[in-house]
Amino acid sequence: MKRRTGxxxxxxxxxxxxxxxxxxFQASTPLRAxxxxxxxxxxxxxxxxxxxxxxxxxLLTGVFLTLFFDPSMTETAYExxxxxxxxxxxxQAYASSLxxxxxxxxxxxxxxxxxxxxLLFMASIVVHMLRIxxxxxxxxxxxxxxxxGMALFLLGFLAGFTGYSLPxxxxxxxxxxxxxxxxxxxxxVGTWVSASIFGGEFxxxxxxxxxxxxxxxxxxxxxxxxxxxxLGLVFKQKHTQWPGPMRTNTNVVGERMFPRYALxxxxxxxxxxxxxxxxxxxxxxxxxxxxxxxxxxEVSSAxxxxxxxxxxxxLVRLMPNWQIYIGDYSIPPLFWPAVVGLGFFTTAPMxxxxxxxxxxxxxxxxxxxxxxxxxxxxxxxxxxxVTFFLWAxxxxxxxxxxDKFHISLNAMTWAGRIGLIVLPALAYFxxxxxxxxxxxxDREVLAHGVETGIIRRLPNGQFMEVHQPLGPVDDHGHxxxxxxxxxxxxxxxxxxxxxxxxxxxxxFPVEKPSEAPVSPGMPPISGDTREEITSGRK
Amino acid sequence: MTTLHHDAPDAPEPxxxxxxxxxxxxxxxxxxxxxxxxxxxxxxxxxxxxSKAEKRVVxxxxxxxxxxxxxxxxxxxxxxxxxxxxxxxxxAGDYFTPLLGITLGISLFAVGFAILAWAKKLLPHEVSIxxxxxxxxxxxEQKITGxxxxxxxxxxxxxxxxxxxxxxAIGFGLAPIGLVAAAPLIGGLIENPHKADQPDLFxxxxxxxxxxxxxxxxxxxxGTPIRPEDVSTGGxxxxxxxxxxxxxxxxxxxxxxxxxxRSDDAEETRRNADGDRRNxxxxxxxxxxxxKICTHAGCPASLYEQQTNRLLCPCHQSQFQITRNAxxxxxxxxxxxxxxxxxxxxEGYFVATSDFKDTVGPDFWERP
Numbered sequence: 001m002k003r004r005t006g007x008x009x010x011x012x013x014x015x016x017x018x019x020x021x022x023x024x025f026q027a028s029t030p031l032r033a034x035x036x037x038x039x040x041x042x043x044x045x046x047x048x049x050x051x052x053x054x055x056x057x058x059l060l061t062g063v064f065l066t067l068f069f070d071p072s073m074t075e076t077a078y079e080x081x082x083x084x085x086x087x088x089x090x091x092q093a094y095a096s097s098l099x100x101x102x103x104x105x106x107x108x109x110x111x112x113x114x115x116x117x118x119l120l121f122m123a124s125i126v127v128h129m130l131r132i133x134x135x136x137x138x139x140x141x142x143x144x145x146x147x148x149g150m151a152l153f154l155l156g157f158l159a160g161f162t163g164y165s166l167p168x169x170x171x172x173x174x175x176x177x178x179x180x181x182x183x184x185x186x187x188x189v190g191t192w193v194s195a196s197i198f199g200g201e202f203x204x205x206x207x208x209x210x211x212x213x214x215x216x217x218x219x220x221x222x223x224x225x226x227x228x229x230x231l232g233l234v235f236k237q238k239h240t241q242w243p244g245p246m247r248t249n250t251n252v253v254g255e256r257m258f259p260r261y262a263l264x265x266x267x268x269x270x271x272x273x274x275x276x277x278x279x280x281x282x283x284x285x286x287x288x289x290x291x292x293x294x295x296x297x298e299v300s301s302a303x304x305x306x307x308x309x310x311x312x313x314x315l316v317r318l319m320p321n322w323q324i325y326i327g328d329y330s331i332p333p334l335f336w337p338a339v340v341g342l343g344f345f346t347t348a349p350m351x352x353x354x355x356x357x358x359x360x361x362x363x364x365x366x367x368x369x370x371x372x373x374x375x376x377x378x379x380x381x382x383x384x385x386v387t388f389f390l391w392a393x394x395x396x397x398x399x400x401x402x403d404k405f406h407i408s409l410n411a412m413t414w415a416g417r418i419g420l421i422v423l424p425a426l427a428y429f430x431x432x433x434x435x436x437x438x439x440x441x442d443r444e445v446l447a448h449g450v451e452t453g454i455i456r457r458l459p460n461g462q463f464m465e466v467h468q469p470l471g472p473v474d475d476h477g478h479x480x481x482x483x484x485x486x487x488x489x490x491x492x493x494x495x496x497x498x499x500x501x502x503x504x505x506x507x508f509p510v511e512k513p514s515e516a517p518v519s520p521g522m523p524p525i526s527g528d529t530r531e532e533i534t535s536g537r538k
Numbered sequence: 539m540t541t542l543h544h545d546a547p548d549a550p551e552p553x554x555x556x557x558x559x560x561x562x563x564x565x566x567x568x569x570x571x572x573x574x575x576x577x578x579x580x581x582x583x584x585x586x587x588x589s590k591a592e593k594r595v596v597x598x599x600x601x602x603x604x605x606x607x608x609x610x611x612x613x614x615x616x617x618x619x620x621x622x623x624x625x626x627x628x629x630a631g632d633y634f635t636p637l638l639g640i641t642l643g644i645s646l647f648a649v650g651f652a653i654l655a656w657a658k659k660l661l662p663h664e665v666s667i668x669x670x671x672x673x674x675x676x677x678x679e680q681k682i683t684g685x686x687x688x689x690x691x692x693x694x695x696x697x698x699x700x701x702x703x704x705x706x707a708i709g710f711g712l713a714p715i716g717l718v719a720a721a722p723l724i725g726g727l728i729e730n731p732h733k734a735d736q737p738d739l740f741x742x743x744x745x746x747x748x749x750x751x752x753x754x755x756x757x758x759x760x761g762t763p764i765r766p767e768d769v770s771t772g773g774x775x776x777x778x779x780x781x782x783x784x785x786x787x788x789x790x791x792x793x794x795x796x797x798x799x800r801s802d803d804a805e806e807t808r809r810n811a812d813g814d815r816r817n818x819x820x821x822x823x824x825x826x827x828x829x830k831i832c833t834h835a836g837c838p839a840s841l842y843e844q845q846t847n848r849l850l851c852p853c854h855q856s857q858f859q860i861t862r863n864a865x866x867x868x869x870x871x872x873x874x875x876x877x878x879x880x881x882x883x884x885e886g887y888f889v890a891t892s893d894f895k896d897t898v899g900p901d902f903w904e905r906p
Binding site: 032033036037038075081082083089102103105106108109112141173174177178180181182184185186187188189190191192194195196197199200201202203237238246249250251252253254255256259260261263264266267268269270271273274275277278279280281282294295296297298299300301302303313316317318319320321322323328329330331332333334365367398399409410413 | 569570572573575578617622623624626634635636637638639640642643644645646647649650651652653654655656657658661664665666667668669670672727728729730731732738739759776778785786787789790791792793830831834835836837838840841850852853854855856866868869870871872873899900901902903904905906
């Protein structure tokens, strides 16, 4: 029989605990697989992480905001700390937003963090999707994640819109008014849709409460579910990687998830969090107290939505006033950019992976990314989409541009309309040419070597530049042809190790510099023969 | 035990993990082997232990953590002691939010960089290669699972096929339950926009019907009525229906722009208005009133350009020509702004002789 000792064996305690856990949950094998999972590394793989981290910040700050916000449209006379609005009739929602901004310690900071994180969330989704698109990361087997990504953008768009409508200030009320007009423009059922969502005629008394529950429960729930599936698929399918030494379509080259990769993720999260904190502290965003409560009769120029809605606003501005009449009924022009346009631009790209696979007949699995230049047509089409999006976004602020640069507003509108058709085509052409040019330069360096900048004069007086071959040479000293590997071709001498490695240390070297690589044909000058460079004076 | 040779990582063989001679790294490597991972490079970033460079990195990381702690303390101090209540004018309270942002930002950045430096500079440099398994030819598993699913389908299906009563009963039983789930959602939310005799869509606060049959006065946002001489020539004023809550969002479609035109403009406006069935006789003297709610997306078309008599909507830049029945002349709006028939009552205040004769606000499918 074991002798009972007074003190527990502290060293043995974690082991016993771990054994107990494993006996109950059989966790050791999956846990080891998780600890050991290999992740490839590249800066561009971190763009999606920014979206994930922003989402976490949104959840954290959002919960704080709900503790103070009152989603009610009951009218009240403001009696709070902001003197300019005292005595003004306003909704409870607006009054509680003002209270949150002025009378809750740190409330304004949290509100601004929430708003900045939302802008960053959408921005990183867009940039992340550009990375996915231009490198062909959406190809089989990752089409599903591409579709989920588009859905996340759309959900984020709705989350943003419902969110900035909640304070019920002058600007968000105007946004709601336009949203109601967009609903009204839907053929046949428009008035029914608007009446059902607003609970009667605009604005009614329900919309803030309805948007609130959508904003804090339904949409975040959807986002959370989709993000979980998105990450689960990244995990299951393993991340794509760039081509390069040792990298093939059937392996992942990188580092184990724990400890190094996970630590780097943690550090990156803190950096993103810090960025949002700095933005929120130093840069004012959505100063609702300046807009006043929503009044149907009041709006000023420079009324812009958040940036990710601006492309739609721009399209609405640029749409010509073409009304379609069908007997006694009609379809207002607002319908095309705001309902059809938004629906098309957020869902049609979902089909892109299958469209491309069908066109190229490529049914293979792709785990290696493609450099954008190696697929000029894809880059061309992507550039078209980006140009269209940016031009529409710029047009969403055309009144501000017209005002600041003293351009006629009508000229801005016409430039927007014409540009929306002409510029994407131009962007396609330029992008394809740039890709082909870059491809050609890669092949040139592979064939002739790196330009050294050294000019040699031949006995006959001819000048020629010396090239450093990247690989073996033939008997005449001409480089043997090298196959293009789908990855960066070194184009500068320091990329092939021509410069000595940097010495570590800021004021003085902390270690002996390692030896520079030595070319057998050109032995370095030994230390003794070096002469100190002096000014020449004695 | 030949497997202990580290110089042959290409062909690792299974080892007995209970072998007491194995180091911990050997056991870890066995785990890696089982996860099909090959540890190609695993080496310290420093020459020797306790090198000068290593100490320097450690010092820097420690410094970053200390900065993080100090900044976090500073955040707390500012949060607790700094005056933060809003006051008019330039006060120390203005710096409350920036101070929170700067201290928290520095703190989080320092933590972030400390962790990053730890991972990138201190941990051993490593390259691992793990095998992927997608795109493999179909395995037995695919076949087995597929057949199982079809079998399950058959089990259910044959049951239904052989028992037609069940088929009908299931259909009859489940379909209504599905509808029950949808009914409260649709039934509760749905609102008929046309339900009243005078649907809100087509009436505004200026409708005499809602004012006991009396003509509705034009009022300012504080509810005071307006006399013609209150608006100077070339001037304009936003007016609301003189009914309870007339200037609130209760009547979001009612704000109207009352304009006192110069007489030559007024003449032109009247000529155009009288040439139109709906606007005939709606002006009063040199005064004209148009709905302020843009017919495009419902923003208030509030920017009045006196010189050209144009009204501009700041949301999407639709422009309306006041003198020509507020016809849209630029931008996405299709429809002109409705004109409010003006009159003056016996006390000399402006009234609307009737509601707008055209539908106010953004356009929709069944607008008459």
